Amino acid sequence: QVQLVQSGAEVKKPGASVKVSCKASGYTFTTYYMHWVRQAPGQGLEWMGIINPTGGSTTFAQRFQGRLTMTRDTSTSTVYMELTSLRSEDTAVYYCARVEFDGSGFPVPGAYWGQGSLVTVSS
Amino acid sequence: DIQMSQSPSSMSASVGDRVTITCRASQGIRNYVAWFQQKPGKAPKSLIYAASILHSGVPSKFSGSGSGTDFTLTISSLQPEDFATYYCLQYNVYPHTFGGGTKVEIK
Numbered sequence: 001q002v003q004l005v006q007s008g009a010e011v012k013k014p015g016a017s018v019k020v021s022c023k024a025s026g027y028t029f030t031t032y033y034m035h036w037v038r039q040a041p042g043q044g045l046e047w048m049g050i051i052n053p054t055g056g057s058t059t060f061a062q063r064f065q066g067r068l069t070m071t072r073d074t075s076t077s078t079v080y081m082e083l084t085s086l087r088s089e090d091t092a093v094y095y096c097a098r099v100e101f102d103g104s105g106f107p108v109p110g111a112y113w114g115q116g117s118l119v120t121v122s123s
Numbered sequence: 124d125i126q127m128s129q130s131p132s133s134m135s136a137s138v139g140d141r142v143t144i145t146c147r148a149s150q151g152i153r154n155y156v157a158w159f160q161q162k163p164g165k166a167p168k169s170l171i172y173a174a175s176i177l178h179s180g181v182p183s184k185f186s187g188s189g190s191g192t193d194f195t196l197t198i199s200s201l202q203p204e205d206f207a208t209y210y211c212l213q214y215n216v217y218p219h220t221f222g223g224g225t226k227v228e229i230k
Contacts, residue, residue, distance in 0.1 A: 035219070037167075045159075045167065045210050047219040061218040062124075095166055106173050109157050109214045113166035 002026040004096050004114035011120045017084040020117045022096030029077035030054045033099040035110065036070060036081045038092040046092075050099075051079055086121045093118050125149050125213050129222030135230040142198040144225045146211035151191045155215035158187055158196045161224075162207045170209075171196065201227070 007021040022034065036048040049060030051070040058070045069082040079096060093116040100111030126149040136142050146156065154174040159167035169178040171187040174194055184199045198205055206229055211222040 037221075044224040045161075045212075045221045047212070047221060050217070050219075059217045097167075102172070102176065106176070107214065108169065108172040108178065109212060109219065110159060110167060110169050111178070113168075116166055 002098065002112045004098060004112055006094075006096060006114040006117045009118040009120070011122065012086050014087055014121055014123055016086050016121075017082060018086060018119050019080055019082040020094050020096075020119065022079045022081070022114050024077045024079070024098070029072075030074060032101075034072075034079045035097045035099070037095045037097055037110075039095070039116075040089070040092040043092075048081070048094075053079065083119075086119075088121050091119065091121045124218055125152060125216060125220050127211055127213055127220050127222040129211055129225055131225060132223060133226040133228065135228050136201050137230045138201055138203060140201045142201050142205075142227060144196045144209055144211075146189075146194045146196075146222045148192045148194070148213055152213045152215035154190045155213060156187070156189065156194045157212045157214060158185075159210045159212065160205075160207045161210065167210065198227075203229075 003025045005023045012018050030053045035050045038046050051058045053072045060068050067084050072079045095116050096114040097110040098112040100108040128147045156174045158171040161167040170181050170185050174189050175187045186197045188195050208224050208226045210224050
């Protein structure tokens with residue numbers, strides 16, 4: 001069965017960087033794109049970006065320009081999300097979420113989710 | 124970026140009620156809308172994609188409709204396990220964008 005297992009909680013100081021991992025299993029890793037979504041405490045969901053595990057190409061929300069890097073390691077079926085220059089507003093639970101395709105090839109976003117990784121930014 | 128205006132932001136409803144949540148896109152997005160349910164402390168769960176197609180394993184009391192700019196999620200008969208927060212997502216163009224969420228609470 002498809003599983004996405006994320007790395008544990010992190011506490012970082014303002015200005016630092018964080019790298020969250022999402023290890024996939026139960027399917028062919030390079031077949032499906034992976035989103036990153038975050039949720040600040042008590043707030044809604046925010047789409048951050050998407051990575052194609054085959055070639056590693058990425059697309060991300062402009063507001064994270066220059067701070068967000070998404071990478072993958074096909075040897076370990078793991079995707080990574082690194083956010084730099086952290087500020088208090090980046091305190092959130094970060095999720096990876098895998099795309100699926102239905103029988104007619106229509107994309108299903110967020111068909112599978114990781115358990116979330118809490119990143120706390122505090123001095 | 125496409126804005127997804129979701130309403131209401133919260134609502135109180137009783138078991139057995141029919142509930143409708145709407146999302147309006149700031150520009151046409153064909154039928155590239157998904158709906159998610161999220162319970163406290165849990166990851167979101169996919170309910171509907173392509174505006175109206177039920178994700179595998181989701182009960183038929185959930186339904187979705189719409190195309191272009193206006194979309195709805197309907198729960199035909201609210202059950203205790205349905206009290207949660209619901210989000211729409213447009214995935215027609217990048218960046219994908221979520222609605223602000225609708226918290227469905229017990230009346």
